[in-house]
Amino acid sequence: MSGDADMNFQSRIDDHDSGNFAAPPGPIEQVRYACALGALASVVAVRGAIPITHCGPGCATKQFQALSSISGYQGGEFHVPSTNIGNNEVIFGGADRLNELITSTLKVMEAELYVVQSGCIPGLVGDDVANLVNGYRRRGVPIVFAETLGYRGNNYTGHETVVRAILDQYVANDDGPAPQTRHGLVNVWAALPYQNPFWRGDLAEIRRILEGIGLEVNILFGPASQGLDEWRAIPSAQLNIVLSPWLGLSVARRLEEVYNQPVLHEPAIPIGARATGAFLRRVGEAVGIETAKVEAFIAREERDYYNYLRDFAHFYAGCTSQYRLPSEINVVSDSAYALAIAKFFVADLGLNPGVFVITENPPESARDSIRAAFRNLAPDIDGEPIFEADGYRARDLITRKARVGEYPILFGSTWEAATAKEIGAPLVEISYPATDEVVIARSYVGYRGALQLLERTYTTVVRQSTEENPETAAL
Amino acid sequence: MAINLRTTQAETREQRLGTITQWQGRAEDLARDSAFTYGCARDCGTGGRPLCGLSSPYSQASMCAEQIAVTNATIIRDSVVIQHAPIGCASSQSSTSRYSRDLAARRGWKPEDPRSICTNMGEQDMVFGGVDRLAETIRQAFERHRPRVIFVAASCATGIIGDDIDGTSRELEDELGIPIVPLHCEGFKSRHWSSGWDVIEHGILRRLVPNRPTEKRDDLLNVIHLGGPDVFSPLVNPLGLKVNLVMGGNSLERLADLSIATATVTMCFVLSYLATGLEQEYGVPDIRAPLPYGLAATDDWLRDIARVTNREHLVEAVIAAERARIAPELQRLRKALTGKKGFVAAGAAFAHGLIANLRELGVEVDDAFSYHHDPSTDSGDPQQDSLGHLVETSGDIANFTVSPDQHFQAHAALKRAKPDFVICRHSGTMAILAGRLGIPVLPIFYSNDGLGYEGLITIGRGILRVLPRRRFYEDVAAHSRFPYQKWWLEETNPYALASEDVA
Numbered sequence: 001m002s003g004d005a006d007m008n009f010q011s012r013i014d015d016h017d018s019g020n021f022a023a024p025p026g027p028i029e030q031v032r033y034a035c036a037l038g039a040l041a042s043v044v045a046v047r048g049a050i051p052i053t054h055c056g057p058g059c060a061t062k063q064f065q066a067l068s069s070i071s072g073y074q075g076g077e078f079h080v081p082s083t084n085i086g087n088n089e090v091i092f093g094g095a096d097r098l099n100e101l102i103t104s105t106l107k108v109m110e111a112e113l114y115v116v117q118s119g120c121i122p123g124l125v126g127d128d129v130a131n132l133v134n135g136y137r138r139r140g141v142p143i144v145f146a147e148t149l150g151y152r153g154n155n156y157t158g159h160e161t162v163v164r165a166i167l168d169q170y171v172a173n174d175d176g177p178a179p180q181t182r183h184g185l186v187n188v189w190a191a192l193p194y195q196n197p198f199w200r201g202d203l204a205e206i207r208r209i210l211e212g213i214g215l216e217v218n219i220l221f222g223p224a225s226q227g228l229d230e231w232r233a234i235p236s237a238q239l240n241i242v243l244s245p246w247l248g249l250s251v252a253r254r255l256e257e258v259y260n261q262p263v264l265h266e267p268a269i270p271i272g273a274r275a276t277g278a279f280l281r282r283v284g285e286a287v288g289i290e291t292a293k294v295e296a297f298i299a300r301e302e303r304d305y306y307n308y309l310r311d312f313a314h315f316y317a318g319c320t321s322q323y324r325l326p327s328e329i330n331v332v333s334d335s336a337y338a339l340a341i342a343k344f345f346v347a348d349l350g351l352n353p354g355v356f357v358i359t360e361n362p363p364e365s366a367r368d369s370i371r372a373a374f375r376n377l378a379p380d381i382d383g384e385p386i387f388e389a390d391g392y393r394a395r396d397l398i399t400r401k402a403r404v405g406e407y408p409i410l411f412g413s414t415w416e417a418a419t420a421k422e423i424g425a426p427l428v429e430i431s432y433p434a435t436d437e438v439v440i441a442r443s444y445v446g447y448r449g450a451l452q453l454l455e456r457t458y459t460t461v462v463r464q465s466t467e468e469n470p471e472t473a474a475l
Numbered sequence: 476m477a478i479n480l481r482t483t484q485a486e487t488r489e490q491r492l493g494t495i496t497q498w499q500g501r502a503e504d505l506a507r508d509s510a511f512t513y514g515c516a517r518d519c520g521t522g523g524r525p526l527c528g529l530s531s532p533y534s535q536a537s538m539c540a541e542q543i544a545v546t547n548a549t550i551i552r553d554s555v556v557i558q559h560a561p562i563g564c565a566s567s568q569s570s571t572s573r574y575s576r577d578l579a580a581r582r583g584w585k586p587e588d589p590r591s592i593c594t595n596m597g598e599q600d601m602v603f604g605g606v607d608r609l610a611e612t613i614r615q616a617f618e619r620h621r622p623r624v625i626f627v628a629a630s631c632a633t634g635i636i637g638d639d640i641d642g643t644s645r646e647l648e649d650e651l652g653i654p655i656v657p658l659h660c661e662g663f664k665s666r667h668w669s670s671g672w673d674v675i676e677h678g679i680l681r682r683l684v685p686n687r688p689t690e691k692r693d694d695l696l697n698v699i700h701l702g703g704p705d706v707f708s709p710l711v712n713p714l715g716l717k718v719n720l721v722m723g724g725n726s727l728e729r730l731a732d733l734s735i736a737t738a739t740v741t742m743c744f745v746l747s748y749l750a751t752g753l754e755q756e757y758g759v760p761d762i763r764a765p766l767p768y769g770l771a772a773t774d775d776w777l778r779d780i781a782r783v784t785n786r787e788h789l790v791e792a793v794i795a796a797e798r799a800r801i802a803p804e805l806q807r808l809r810k811a812l813t814g815k816k817g818f819v820a821a822g823a824a825f826a827h828g829l830i831a832n833l834r835e836l837g838v839e840v841d842d843a844f845s846y847h848h849d850p851s852t853d854s855g856d857p858q859q860d861s862l863g864h865l866v867e868t869s870g871d872i873a874n875f876t877v878s879p880d881q882h883f884q885a886h887a888a889l890k891r892a893k894p895d896f897v898i899c900r901h902s903g904t905m906a907i908l909a910g911r912l913g914i915p916v917l918p919i920f921y922s923n924d925g926l927g928y929e930g931l932i933t934i935g936r937g938i939l940r941v942l943p944r945r946r947f948y949e950d951v952a953a954h955s956r957f958p959y960q961k962w963w964l965e966e967t968n969p970y971a972l973a974s975e976d977v978a
Binding site for chain 2: 026027028029030031033034035036037038050053056057058059060061062063064065066067069070071075077078079080081082083084085086087089090100101103104105107108109110111119120121123124125149150151152154392414415417418432433435
């Protein structure tokens with residue numbers, strides 16, 4: 001890529017939406033996301049990349065511990081370099097200390113890419129981190145800078161900042177030949193790593209189904225990804241698939257401008273055969289894969305899926321007289337999972353929509369399209385998302401809903417335990433923080449993930465019924 | 476050194492105690508040099524030679540004082556903690572809540588989510604200040620939960636922009652009529668997270684311990700601990716003493732009783748601030764005997780409690796009964812563990828205690844990792860020199876590393892030690908590292924596990940439970956590696972990169 005193109009890309013990058021993030025006015029109880037620095041989790045999720053954090057001594061650890069260690073007990077490679085800023089750097093500036101840290105990091109750590117991230121303190125004392133990092137890059141070090149000041153955004157917007165930094169300062173800087181479009185190669189922008197406890201399994205399933213119809217996939221994050229090889233191949237892709245109501249969309253739009261790559265925006269991650277088949281057909285059409293190939297894969301998957309669903313129908317129809325099968329779905333989650341799960345349970349399982357609380361404080365500009373995506377969850381059945389990041393008010397929204405004859409179920413985070421108890425609903429942990437779930441490779445999307453979601457959901461229903469009705473258990 | 480309760484801010488440990496976070500060498504050298512820092516009652520004269528730490532150009536993400544202060548404020552019952560901070564500081568809420576619920580179950584309290592609220596500061600607050608937002612949040616906290624106390628924790632950001640949390644707390648206290656206690660725990664202010672203990676203890680001393688000079692109780696013993704189940708009552712009840720268990724989760728009533736107790740024991744001298752303050756302000760004697768890790772130390776600790784509380788006639792029977800009770804199991808554990816090589820990683824006095832336990836169980840300990848080092852305690856009493864006591868009673872530790880939970884240094888230290896198992900606190904870095912290196916690990920979540928006679932049994936059994944897991948850890952170790960350069964993967968000197976700290 002030539003220097004001009006580089007400049008061009010950079011100038012476009014500068015006007016991104018994430019900078020417009022404003023903290024919501026009210027206090028937040030039961031926090032459901034990390035700060036922008038928390039996007040270091042996204043860097044950890046890229047094989048071969050290491051974050052270098054310029055922040056206070058507890059900042060990086062807190063974010064990763066919250067996103068990974070305690071939520072789903074996901075683990076992850078956290079031995080992240082940090083300046084651990086002290087008094088000295090606050091008073092005299094921290095650029096020298098960061099310089100020392102970067103130099104020693106290069107000596108001690110081994111990585112293909114280093115992502116320098118700054119937190120609140122350097123933002124407030126005015127360290128010129130960009131200039132420092134540029135100096136290293138000019139000397140040929142694979143290093144980029146993402147300004148992830150904690151007071152300027154959350155880990156969703158921070159994720160976009162980090163992704164853009166890698167695209168702009170690393171991918172676009174590639175000295176290789178100009179990218180040639182590779183037919184059948186797609187970039188996927190889905191699932192916020194670690195924030196969504198099931199991201200690893202979900203990305204693996206998304207990769208599997210896309211490969212199933214004959215595509216090559218840059219899944220970009222997690223164990224299902226080839227790491228930075230995939231990132232370097234981003235400009236060669238034929239299509240960007242965004243699987244989220246808004247996250248990643250601005251990244252894809254930018255790639256569209258710079259590399260002329262079209263965007264397929266799928267607000268709802270597909271769960272279950274209906275949604276997944278429809279999704280694969282749209283992808284096939286957008287990429288121009290022969291229909292027969294797509295249909296053959298769908299048919300094979302559906303044969304398996306509906307075999308399992310047929311057997312599950314025994315439970316869902318007959319073996320259930322003693323269990324209270326939920327009839328109304330309530331979700332407290334970020335928009336991506338809330339939408340996907342609501343659609344699946346309303347459209348495919350026949351539940352009625354309840355309360356949908358969207359917790360990630362999405363940018364104002366994205367809210368109308370999120371509302372639109374909740375319309376027609378099933379034909380003529382609309383959901384009404386409510387945007388609320390504060391847990392105290394989220395609880396009110398769920399518990400104050402009038403319910404006549406419904407058996408509610410709640411999909412949410414550990415914070416929803418008290419809420420679920422109050423309305424007598426089983427709680428399935430699907431969103432951050434999920435401290436009562438151990439998650440390894442489980443997925444809740446696509447074909448296989450849908451079946452695992454059903455297993456988890458109805459195991460929870462059975463256990464809750466058993467606990468609350470000991471006489472049933474004794475039968 | 477007197478503790479200054481006139482100001483809202485606690486002096487940092489570095490200032491008060493000369494705390495360092497980086498050092499390595501023989502434990503006996505560290506103990507000797509520590510004693511010279513402030514002088515002591517032995518052969519050190521008046522001191523004045525500050526202990527020098529090392530300094531490393533490379534460092535990894537650590538932990539901050541705010542997390543300690545906020546966690547321990549949050550688990551006080553009937554409180555609301557307000558983190559006056561951008562949202563990221565409040566990321567710890569979920570792990571604090573897990574801790575709190577678990578603690579409640581172990582202490583027989585109603586398990587419920589603790590109450591903490593973040594003011595959720597944004598860029599506009601950095602420019603215009605956030606005290607209005609703070610005042611509004613305090614009002615909402617009161618409205619929502621009707622707490623009996625509200626803590627207001629500062630953050631790096633509010634410290635730098637200079638929000639007056641003291642002033643706002645005072646104003647709202649007048650308005651709402653409950654104590655509103657500011658916690659000055661900005662992460663950048665101290666090199667070590669354990670300063671957070673001082674911050675919360677400072678807040679408690681200043682605001683939550685009323686002076687009740689006419690209500691003294693000679694049967695009440697303050698026990699200041701890091702957290703966990705009450706393992707103390709079984710030990711001191713036979714002496715006719717009731718335990719007033721504080722820190723690590725307690726009610727406001729427990730705190731209010733601190734000043735009327737007959738004496739105070741501190742179960743980890745890292746928390747020595749509170750006991751020193753109670754003696755200074757209310758004349759509650761601070762029992763300074765070495766901590767009860769191992770048989771002899773536990774005997775002496777009980778004897779000292781009995782002496783200070785005038786119960787010497789009861790104590791020998793208790794000691795004899797306890798020793799007899801655990802003897803058969805102790806023998807079994809010693810037999811199983813003798814000759815094993817252990818590696819201890821924990822914070823200062825707690826690390827020293829675990830080493831004593833392991834040695835009592837027959838385990839060899841030549842390598843240890845301490846997350847920081849206090850050359851002194853707040854009392855300044857050499858009796859509380861837990862490292863010196865350890866070296867004196869059970870011998871030197873050849874490779875003693877002080878490091879604030881640095882993964883790369885722990886990696887080198889474990890490469891050097893090649894232990895049969897690791898026992899550690901702060902399970903974050905060290906436990907995972909040990910496991911990934913193929914070494915069985917016993918992470919101690921509740922630090923009371925190692926205390927007293929029963930502590931030997933608890934720790935010994937815990938080790939025996941984890942040893943067979945080597946089969947799992949070795950499998951993982953053989954199939955994964957850490958992203959260090961080859962030379963560092965082979966390095967066995969944790970401070971190979973370091974230079975003498977000029978500070």
